[in-house]
Amino acid sequence: MYRIAKTGQKLMIEILPDKCDFCGCCVGVCPEDAIELKEAEIRIIDELCTNCSKCIWACPIEVIVFNKDGVLKEAIY
Amino acid sequence: MLKSQYDIIVVGAGPAGTVAARFAAMQGVDVLVLEKDRDVGYPVRCAEAISKRNVVPFIEPNDKWIAAKINKYAFVSPNGEEVVIEFDEVNGYVLERRIFDYELGRLASEAGAKIQTRVYVNGLILEGEKVCGVKAEFQGKQIEIRSKIVIGADGVESRVGRWAGIKTHIDYRDMESCFQVTAANVDNVDPGTLYFYLGTNYAPGGYFWVFPKGDKLANIGLGISGGDNKKRSALSFLNDNMKKFFPNASVLTQIAGGVPCALTLERISGDGIMLVGDAARQVNPLTGGGIGSGMIGGRVAGEIAGEAIRKNNLQLLDNYHNAWMKERGKSHLIFDKLKEGIFNISDDEFNDIIKKLKKIPKEKRTLGKFFVTALAKKPSLIVDVAKVYVV
Ligand SMILES: Cc1cc2nc3c(=O)[nH]c(=O)nc-3n(C[C@H](O)[C@H](O)[C@H](O)COP(=O)(O)OP(=O)(O)OC[C@H]3O[C@@H](n4cnc5c(N)ncnc54)[C@H](O)[C@@H]3O)c2cc1C
Ligand code: SF4
Ligand code: SF4
Numbered sequence: 395m396y397r398i399a400k401t402g403q404k405l406m407i408e409i410l411p412d413k414c415d416f417c418g419c420c421v422g423v424c425p426e427d428a429i430e431l432k433e434a435e436i437r438i439i440d441e442l443c444t445n446c447s448k449c450i451w452a453c454p455i456e457v458i459v460f461n462k463d464g465v466l467k468e469a470i471y
Numbered sequence: 472m473l474k475s476q477y478d479i480i481v482v483g484a485g486p487a488g489t490v491a492a493r494f495a496a497m498q499g500v501d502v503l504v505l506e507k508d509r510d511v512g513y514p515v516r517c518a519e520a521i522s523k524r525n526v527v528p529f530i531e532p533n534d535k536w537i538a539a540k541i542n543k544y545a546f547v548s549p550n551g552e553e554v555v556i557e558f559d560e561v562n563g564y565v566l567e568r569r570i571f572d573y574e575l576g577r578l579a580s581e582a583g584a585k586i587q588t589r590v591y592v593n594g595l596i597l598e599g600e601k602v603c604g605v606k607a608e609f610q611g612k613q614i615e616i617r618s619k620i621v622i623g624a625d626g627v628e629s630r631v632g633r634w635a636g637i638k639t640h641i642d643y644r645d646m647e648s649c650f651q652v653t654a655a656n657v658d659n660v661d662p663g664t665l666y667f668y669l670g671t672n673y674a675p676g677g678y679f680w681v682f683p684k685g686d687k688l689a690n691i692g693l694g695i696s697g698g699d700n701k702k703r704s705a706l707s708f709l710n711d712n713m714k715k716f717f718p719n720a721s722v723l724t725q726i727a728g729g730v731p732c733a734l735t736l737e738r739i740s741g742d743g744i745m746l747v748g749d750a751a752r753q754v755n756p757l758t759g760g761g762i763g764s765g766m767i768g769g770r771v772a773g774e775i776a777g778e779a780i781r782k783n784n785l786q787l788l789d790n791y792h793n794a795w796m797k798e799r800g801k802s803h804l805i806f807d808k809l810k811e812g813i814f815n816i817s818d819d820e821f822n823d824i825i826k827k828l829k830k831i832p833k834e835k836r837t838l839g840k841f842f843v844t845a846l847a848k849k850p851s852l853i854v855d856v857a858k859v860y861v862v
Contacts (some may be wrong), residue, residue: 406480416725417727418626418628418729419697419727422627422628422640422646422729423521423641423642423643425721427633427634427640430593431507431628432507432591432608433591446592448702451643451700452643452697452700453727454650454700454706454729455706456526456704456706456707461652469776
């Protein structure tokens, strides 16, 4: 199952697990307030994200990627 | 323990937040500061340089948080030539922000503010458009705390303003995406000099810095505009610069960060809400310096918020924007124009400028002259330089 963005399309923005430094650049540029950043936890809020990619362009360490196939919902074990 | 109601809640315990809290609490009002991280002042996402005149009004200089005392500024051209501008007296510091921010927290607390770490603010209590407090996660529980005023001091990643309906996100081209290391065994760095490397080879749309911290330690980092980061990341530029200039250095800390190098937001207050520091985009848009201007914004906001509570007149918050513009905002308008001028200079031109500056006798070089030389082809900006620097 794919995650669904605000636009109704598949969510294509993916923050690589365990790679983020929690610096806040992506949150600062996101026009939709679609990123939640805690002390050491980050996530895209699917229903707010428009796949605009601005967060990718701002990340200093290249840990947000554009996944054109769409981001899968996490498997539940 | 936390109460269910305060006069003022400050979100974020960076320099802007704790200074705002202090100046409000000094007026005898009830202030709470909430910080999401475990520590005040850590992690340090900052190169830690500040001018002395921006420190002194807020805290007496103390060697326990001063890593280096600065009286020289070196500019390095794309082809590697260096020109140094020297002052007779120390006029800047490289801080230990971990301790500096802690001290600002202590001062706020002694003035009567209550600070609590590990509280993640995740929403506002709104009655119509009026902000009446915060929603937060604390010790595994979702809580609500009411207040008459909320001050958003939540840094570059600010969301508090957005929740209050203020448009705070910044254009990605104005975001300086940064990567920095604090390194040991850094060779050939003078302990009293801040080094700025200018040129697209070091840091396009920004600069590469080396700020000494004593004992051959230094903050070495760079910021590049989002437009450039899109093509090649800050991390990748820094890796190259480290290899080239400091192959023998060891990396003790590494950190990503962002500086909102834009003008102050058009609206920095609303019904029951004020924004300060990076959250209000109160950063010097040319240098990216935000510690000093954040503290100034914090003081201005804190004073007004305290007065508004004392006089039971929240309309006073409407004065905040003008007060800030008078204090700092206007000079930021000029720095923003200079930024546009400087960042459009080509590498060849920078090589020329540094060469020309080297011909000026050492004792006659000033920061103003640096900008005048740099902007010789844009005479309209020279007047602006004169307004912010003594040429
Ligand atoms: C790499 C780099 C180098 C820099 N170098 C310099 C320099 O040399 N000189 C200079 O003057 N400036 C420099 N700056 C800028 C400077 O660091 C900032 O302008 C300054 O820290 C801003 O202070 P602040 O109080 O507004 O925000 P911050 O110091 O960022 O504090 C904001 C606080 O809010 C907290 N917070 C955020 N969201 C929430 C939430 N939802 N709930 C609770 N708490 C929250 C954060 O954890 C943080 O502690 C640099 C910045 C970077 C990234
Ligand atoms: S893609 Fe755009 S909307 Fe989605 S999180 Fe990134 S910046 Fe925000
Ligand atoms: S910009 Fe990159 S490193 Fe910074 S918080 Fe966002 S994903 Fe993490």
